[in-house]
Amino acid sequence: MVKGLGQYVVRRVAHAIVVILGVILITFIVSHVIPGNPAALWVGAHPTAQQIQAAKETLGLDKPLPVQFYIYITNLLRGDLGVSIRTHNPVLSDVAVGLAATLELIIVAFIMAVTAGILLGVYSAAHRDRVPDHFGRVVAIFGVSMAPFWLAMILQLVFSQALGLFPLGGRLTTSVSIIYPVRPITGFNLIDSLIEGNFIAFTDTLWHIFLPALALAAYPFGLTVRMIRTMMIEVLQENYTRSALAWGLPSRMILFKYALRNAVSSTVIALGMSFAYALTGAFLDEIIFVWPGLGTYTALSILALDYPAIMGTVIVVAIFYVTINLLVDIFQAFLDPRVTL
Amino acid sequence: MIEQQATAGPLRQQRFRDIRIILRLMVRNPLSLAGLVIIVIFVLVAIAGPYLAPFPREAEGAPDLMHQLLPPSFQYLFGTDELGRDIFSRIIFGTRISLATSAAVVASAIALGMPLGAVAGYYGERLGAIIMRITDMFLAFPPLLLALAVAATLGGSMLNAVLALIVTWWPWYTRLAYSQALATRNLPYVEAARAIGVGDPVIVARHILPATLAPILIQATLDLGSAIIAVASLSFLGLGAQPPTPDWGLMINTGKTYFLQHWWYATFPGLAILTLVVGFNLLGDAIREAIDPKLSRRRLI
Numbered sequence: 193m194v195k196g197l198g199q200y201v202v203r204r205v206a207h208a209i210v211v212i213l214g215v216i217l218i219t220f221i222v223s224h225v226i227p228g229n230p231a232a233l234w235v236g237a238h239p240t241a242q243q244i245q246a247a248k249e250t251l252g253l254d255k256p257l258p259v260q261f262y263i264y265i266t267n268l269l270r271g272d273l274g275v276s277i278r279t280h281n282p283v284l285s286d287v288a289v290g291l292a293a294t295l296e297l298i299i300v301a302f303i304m305a306v307t308a309g310i311l312l313g314v315y316s317a318a319h320r321d322r323v324p325d326h327f328g329r330v331v332a333i334f335g336v337s338m339a340p341f342w343l344a345m346i347l348q349l350v351f352s353q354a355l356g357l358f359p360l361g362g363r364l365t366t367s368v369s370i371i372y373p374v375r376p377i378t379g380f381n382l383i384d385s386l387i388e389g390n391f392i393a394f395t396d397t398l399w400h401i402f403l404p405a406l407a408l409a410a411y412p413f414g415l416t417v418r419m420i421r422t423m424m425i426e427v428l429q430e431n432y433t434r435s436a437l438a439w440g441l442p443s444r445m446i447l448f449k450y451a452l453r454n455a456v457s458s459t460v461i462a463l464g465m466s467f468a469y470a471l472t473g474a475f476l477d478e479i480i481f482v483w484p485g486l487g488t489y490t491a492l493s494i495l496a497l498d499y500p501a502i503m504g505t506v507i508v509v510a511i512f513y514v515t516i517n518l519l520v521d522i523f524q525a526f527l528d529p530r531v532t533l
Numbered sequence: 534m535i536e537q538q539a540t541a542g543p544l545r546q547q548r549f550r551d552i553r554i555i556l557r558l559m560v561r562n563p564l565s566l567a568g569l570v571i572i573v574i575f576v577l578v579a580i581a582g583p584y585l586a587p588f589p590r591e592a593e594g595a596p597d598l599m600h601q602l603l604p605p606s607f608q609y610l611f612g613t614d615e616l617g618r619d620i621f622s623r624i625i626f627g628t629r630i631s632l633a634t635s636a637a638v639v640a641s642a643i644a645l646g647m648p649l650g651a652v653a654g655y656y657g658e659r660l661g662a663i664i665m666r667i668t669d670m671f672l673a674f675p676p677l678l679l680a681l682a683v684a685a686t687l688g689g690s691m692l693n694a695v696l697a698l699i700v701t702w703w704p705w706y707t708r709l710a711y712s713q714a715l716a717t718r719n720l721p722y723v724e725a726a727r728a729i730g731v732g733d734p735v736i737v738a739r740h741i742l743p744a745t746l747a748p749i750l751i752q753a754t755l756d757l758g759s760a761i762i763a764v765a766s767l768s769f770l771g772l773g774a775q776p777p778t779p780d781w782g783l784m785i786n787t788g789k790t791y792f793l794q795h796w797w798y799a800t801f802p803g804l805a806i807l808t809l810v811v812g813f814n815l816l817g818d819a820i821r822e823a824i825d826p827k828l829s830r831r832r833l834i
Contacts, residue, residue, distance in 0.1 A: 207669075214670025222682050329564065333818065337810040339762050341769050342785055342803030345792055349800075353793050360793075418818075472677035476766055480789065494685060494770055506682040510674050517673075 200525050208518040215510045220264050223503050274500035283504030292379025294485030298470045300401050301408035309413045313420025314447055320425055335414025341476035344407035348480060351403055358403045361482035368396045404481040408473055412466040416459055423455035464520045568815025575809050579629040586622035594777025602795050612797035623779035624805050630780050635760035638698045639753050646706030647749055651741045654714025671704040677766055684772040694773035698763055706749055713745040751820050758813030765806055781806050
């Protein structure tokens with residue numbers, strides 16, 4: 193079995209490498225081949241003729257396409273994604289900082305979504321086709337139907353502006369960031385502040401992250417409810433559920449101890465699927481809450497026509513996403529030997 | 534001709550029976566009916582838009598600077614925007630844009646992805662492998678991200694946003710059609726057609742493609758909802774519709790500057806998106822549940 197797993201991992205890693213090469217090829221085509229004027233975009237707003245000519249030379253747009261691709265890929269392998277027009281930093285370092293903030297937001301959102309989603313999914317399945325089930329399904333459908341940026345705005349309007357319960361945006365209160373600064377170690381504020389025992393910054397970050405995470409949680413929440421509900425309904429029809437019932441086990445124990453365990457693996461898949469959605473959802477969510485992640489970075493880049501920054505973000509996030517998928521698959525194979533067959 | 538008589542008849546009957554079962558299950562499920570009603574209402578609004586909107590000229594962009602940022606009232610049901618335009622009228626006009634763009638995205642993605650998947654599944658071997666590897670590469674991007682890159686390169690416009698979304702959407706249908714084609718290519722009626730000498734292109738067109746249609750249509754129903762959100766998201770980023778288009782996503786984008794003081798501005802376009810997408814999801818969900826045999830058994834607890 194271990195041998196099978198090893199072979200599977202090798203095969204899966206090889207596949208991921210091919211896919212990453214494909215991702216690089218596609219972004220190359222987007223940025224170098226399709227019409228639109230990459231050189232003008234590269235320079236930024238209001239370019240002069242000399243600037244465009246210079247950009248063409250830096251980008252190698254005057255050379256034949258295969259040569260361009262070679263330059264593109266060697267730069268990429270050296271971690272050179274160009275320099276942002278707006279911030280004048282190397283794009284890679286900008287993106288690395290933003291990625292940590294975005295991931296922190298996504299992880300908190302997923303924790304919220306999964307906890308609430310499992311509870312409501314089980315509840316819905318246990319009362320199938322009755323009022324609580326209809327309620328659960330409607331809530332789930334609303335969750336997946338919400339445009340994340342709009343939900344973010346509504347939450348901000350109600351809980352920050354009208355009720356004053358949460359801050360309007362940002363990651364830390366300015367005074368806190370001055371008096372109790374968080375030294376970036378992992379880039380995750382919540383972890384870094386805990387490492388240093390900086391509880392004031394920790395709670396302040398939690399207070400700031402709650403609303404944006406809530407807005408982002410809607411989609412994975414809805415998906416979890418649907419997956420858990422469907423799986424639970426299937427499991428609850430199995431013979432072992434019947435046996436457990438016949439033995440007189442309390443239904444709460446059957447639901448949470450036996451049935452839920454069998455529904456969890458498909459939920460992991462659902463979450464893997466919604467991770468991609470959360471990544472781009474976070475982009476839009478961050479803009480509203482001024483969360484200093486990749487979304488805010490990309491939005492400002494789009495406004496400033498900062499083309500290197502846009503393409504750099506896209507390629508880093510895509511490669512990151514392929515890697516996450518790879519890890520999820522391997523993890524799943526580790527849990528369930530049938531996958532490697 | 535012989536082959537057609539032998540297979541098409543029962544197959545068509547089978548398909549009609551499936552549709553009848555789906556319809557019956559849907560009528561029994563009040564949620565799916567609600568979804569259908571929502572969609573029908575929005576389609577009617579899209580068709581009759583110019584006759585329904587109280588301020589059609591403002592909906593098309595004409596400013597009315599005497600009535601800027603007014604809260605909802607009987608005259609302006611959803612309030613007015615920063616140029617004094619009636620938001621209700623603009624949302625009505627936006628219905629057409631939203632439905633048309635999302636339908637264009639989904640239909641084009643199917644037109645592109647379905648034949649590719651059917652060909653890949655039917656021929657298998659090298660051609661199929663090449664097509665599917667390319668598909669995998671496109672699927673490796675988080676959906677909106679590739680669209681963002683393409684739209685940013687092409688420049689912000691509604692047409693470019695639609696093109697960008699088609700580029701990211703087709704591989705999903707290729708994969709779906711591929712698995713269907715794999716399952717059908719060795720069925721008796723396809724082998725029979727091959728045995729009497731029907732050419733491969735004809736088999737793909739006459740037998741493989743129709744077999745992939747049903748699952749793709751179900752997926753398309755669900756995808757229309759996601760496409761509406763995707764189009765709105767690109768507009769929200771400034772990569773889609775440009776002012777003064779009464780596009781829902783663009784309205785929310787401009788509204789974000791004003792909505793903390795003027796709550797109605799972004800709220801109503803967002804509600805329009807939410808309602809329509811809920812409609813598609815309710816319908817799609819019900820269809821999916823109706824055809825999933827695993828879910829049709831009795832419950833124990």
